Structure formats: structure tokens, C-alpha cells
Amino acid sequence: MYPDLQSSPWFLGAVIAFGLWAVATGSVVITAQRPVHAALALVSALMAVAGLFAVLGAEFLAGAQVLVYVGGVMVLFVFVIMVVGGGRKTAEVEPVSGVRFLAATVVVLVIGGSIVLGARSAQPAFELRPGPRAAASKDAVRAGVSRNTEDVGTDLYTRAALPFEVASLLLLVAIVGAVVLAKGRRVEQDD
């Protein structure tokens, strides 16, 4: 990986910053009065953990964390809160005037800025190099691009192939179980 990063103050500073972020929002999760606030704080904490994963060199896990947790599990949580009804008070449509415009501006600036910066800094990675895989990956390392996803994927499909298949079976059973549990017995309720 990048052993030179490990001793740099940038590395420790990023770890501490993401860690403080995770712990602060994590404490909001367990102290928020309404479940929706807890869910939003948990989204923030999970993003901080994804940042920690990225700083620690586990880029694949950082992406999977955002996709699976923030994009999947937390949406499920918010849906269930919507169905069950989380808060005692009814939420105002817009508590502060113009807060939606502010939020939209911040989101567009942050996401757009990171896309622009990322595209600019990752420019050498998109050069297609013919030749053997080892040479290409060496070039990728020299260009500052991690091989983390490739390495984790290789491990998943070779050494951990059997647990991988078992995990897919577990997910299938979980899907069926969730559908069966949430569907209920409408026939008996009609009786």
C-alpha cells in the first residue's frame, strides 16, 4: 500500500477528524429524541466510517459502505420509520425559510467539487495501457491509484469463495424472510 502515508501528520489528522465526526454523530444517534433524527445522524456516522475506510486504504469497503449502508440499509430504516410513524410531533414543512435552497447549494457544491477534483487528480488512471497485468498495475501504483478493489475481489473469489456463496444464500433467505414477515396474513385479518 502506501507505507509512507502512515507516519505523515496528514494521515493521523484525517483519521482523528473522521473519528471525531463518527463519534459525535454516533452519540447523536443514541440521544436524538425522534427516530428520523437518529437515522440522519446514523447516515452521517456511516459516511464518517466510510471516510475512515478510505483513509485506511480500504477503498472498496468505503464505496461498499456508502452504497450498501447509506444507499440501502438506511433507506430501509427511513421507510420503516415512515410506515411506523417515528415522531410524536408533526414535522414542519420548512422550519427555517430558505433552508432547502441552502441545503441544495451545499450538496451541489460538495458533490460537484469532489467530482471535478477527483476527475482531475485521477486523470492518469484512465489511460489504457496494453501489456501484461503486472506492468499495468505497477503503473497504476506509480500513478497513485490503489489496487485495493482488485485485491479484495481476488481474495473474495479465490480464498473466500465458499463463504461468498454462503453469504449470497443468506441474503436470499433474508429477502424471502423480510417479505414473508412484512407481508402479514391478510386472509386471517379479514375473518
Place this chain on the structure above:
Amino acid sequence: MLTTVLTISGLMFALGVAGVLTRRNIIVIFMAIELILNAANLNFVAFSRYWASIGGISPHTGEVFAVFVMVVAAAEAAVGLGLVIALYRNRGTVSVDDIDLLKW
């Protein structure tokens, strides 16, 4: 740096346990469980990185473990939230104070 990450992970685990123990809304309890699982994942990744930094073989084992923890967490959230919906339909509440049928 390993100790820093382990400290963060320990704090997140403690927060999760405190949430499971103190909150009464079952949805918030599930969220606290997600915090605990993330703390475990953080430990896996930190030790994976540490193992790589001291030159150990197959340094991505911890990350593979974290992937499986993520799979189990997704399955747990799906089944658990299905249970919450079934419970709410039958009992009309999601407070664990009201769901004490199996308590001694």
C-alpha cells in the same frame, strides 16, 4: 495509528451498546446495532492495514471479513425491520416497554 483507530472503534462500540441498553424505540435499537457492527468493521480494517504495514501475507483478509459483516448487517436489517413492521401491525407499538410478553 493503530491505537487511534482502535480507540475510535471502541468509542463507537460503547455508543452502540449504550444505545441498545438505554433506548426504548426498537428502530433506534437497530440503529445502535448498526453502530456496533460498524465498530467491528473498523477494527477489521485497522488490523488489516496494520498487518499489511508489517509485511504480513494476504493483508486483505480483514477487509474480506468486513465485507461479510456488511452482508450479515444488511440481512439483519432487512429481517429485523420486517419484524418491526409485523410487530407494529399486530401490537400497534414499537416501544420495547410494551413488548414484554417473553420477559420473565
